[in-house]
Amino acid sequence: MSAFSRRSRALSGIAIAAASVLMLAGCASGSNEASKPSEDLTLKVGTVLPQTGSLAFLGPPEEAGVSLAAAEINEANAGITVDVTYGDSGDADNKAFETTVPKLLDSGVNVIVGAASSGVSKLFIDQVTGAGVLQISPANTSPDFTTWDDNNLYWRTAPSDLLQGEVLGNLIAEDGAATLGIIYLNDAYGTGLEKATKASFEAAGGKVVASESYNAGDTTFDSQIAAIVAQNPDAIEAITFDEFKTIAPALVAAGYPAEKIYLVDGNLAQYGADLPVSIEGAKGTLPGGVLSDDFTTRVNDNWVAEGNEALEDFSYAGESYDAVIVTALAALQAGSTNGVDIAAEMGSVTGPDGEMCTTFADCAALINEGKAINYDGVSSQIEFDAAGDPTKAVIGIYQYGADNKYTRID
Structure with a gap:
């Protein structure tokens, strides 16, 4: 797959990346209910999301997003139902994915949602796409996936770190720092974002x-x-996962002020009492627009109704929800749950030339009437380029308060 060009600009913490969009053609045939598949489709979705490991804090909101999408798709009764099997990705250290991925593939899943970690996805992407299964990640941000040889079967609803890095670098400079120290994880995510x-x-x-x-x-x-501290930088950026719980106390103990520390999506968590030192004033970035109160209420209520504890944050919940909605719409339009067939319609159901729709039920109704659609997601205005990357995205800026919990400031 060839590389593509992306031009992005950061403004007040919001960045919109524009790239040449090569949309995949295709639309459903027919003009009424008869255009639905002769038999309802069953889309088998498997998740490879972090229930354990250094990104385990992202597991609940991501799985909650998947769960709500499946519930709303099934409730719509539009010719396709979703059957979800939840699995643990773990991380590159505990390698839970080595057990999860083969089980999901053996069970005949059509789509795998995950992983959250770019480094983990790199370890099984060839296994998934090589089996003809579509893989879509709600949180992979490594630029490396743009040119990955994936037979058009790898997609993501989170933007490349070329965008987050631009926003973060500009934020630190705009806050008045002239010098910067960086501590980063030596993997695909960390090295890409550091660069x-x-x-x-x-x-x-x-x-x-x-x-x-x-x-x-x-x-x-x-x-x-x-x-890093020996160089007395004006700011320190921590590109880490759960290791921040150890790094933050060490930085504070070394006399470094918390308000000069910057976090990223991999460690931006609602720490509260789990962090033994105050990081009041620290800032961080996280891909994703402002989620509506309606969405956060729906996703949390559905999650709690399934017997889970209430969500503490909603990181990548919108991207996970959109990942399932888009693949289900693409399958419905294709009239097939085959991974290759779904991939062929991912661009068309999000294309700018279709009729705008914002819910699965409304979009599915249009497809069943034979109309082209443009699904507008809860995480962003979803449009894919030829590499399966989103061409439009928003990066939020957050700041920690005295309770070691963050709120959005831009």
Whole structure:
């Protein structure tokens, strides 16, 4: 798959990436209910999302988004139902995906939603796409997936870190920092975001004076922190996962002020009392627009009704919901649950030339009338380019309060 060009701009914490869009043609035939499949389709969805490991805090909102989408699709009774099997991705350290992915493929799933971690997805993407199964991630942000040889079967509803890095680098510079230290995870996610942020920060006139990596599974970070603090940077960026719970106390203990620490989507969590030091004033970035109160209420109510604890945050819930809605609409339009057939319609059900619709029920009704649609998601205005990347996205900026919980500020 060839590389594509993407042009993005950060403005007040919101970035919209525009790229040349090569939309996949196709629309359903027929003009009424008779255009529905002769037999209702059953779309078998498997999730490979983090129930354990360093990104486990993202598991509940992501699975909740999948669950709500399935419930609303099934309630619509529009010619397709969704059957979800939930599975654990774990992380690159515990490798839960090595058990989950083969089980899902053996069970005959048509679509796999996940992983959250780019590094984990890299370890099984070839296995999934090689089996003819469509893979769609709500949270993979590594730029590497843009040119991955995936037979058009890998898609994502989260933007590349080329965009988040640009927003983050500009934010740090706009906050007045002239020098920056970075500690980052040495994997596809960490190295990609470190590179993008550094480029953006230095383009804004700043200088990265220290950049220290660590490996998955590491539990001590004393040498990296010492090397960064020794340079006395105006700001420190932590591109980490759950390791931030260890890194933050060490930074504070070294005398570094929390308000000069910047987080990213991999560690932006509602820590509360789980973090033994105050990070009041710290800022972070997270892909995704402002979710409506209606959506957050629906997704949380459905999640609790299934016997789960109420959600503490909604990171990537919208992207997970949209991932299932889009694949179900593409399957309905294709009249097939075959992965290749679904992939051929992913662009057409989100194309700018179709009739705008914002719910599965409304979109499915239009498809069953033989009309072209443009599904507008809850996470963003979803449009895909030829590489399966979203061409439009929003990056939110958040700040921590005295309770070690964050709120959106832009």
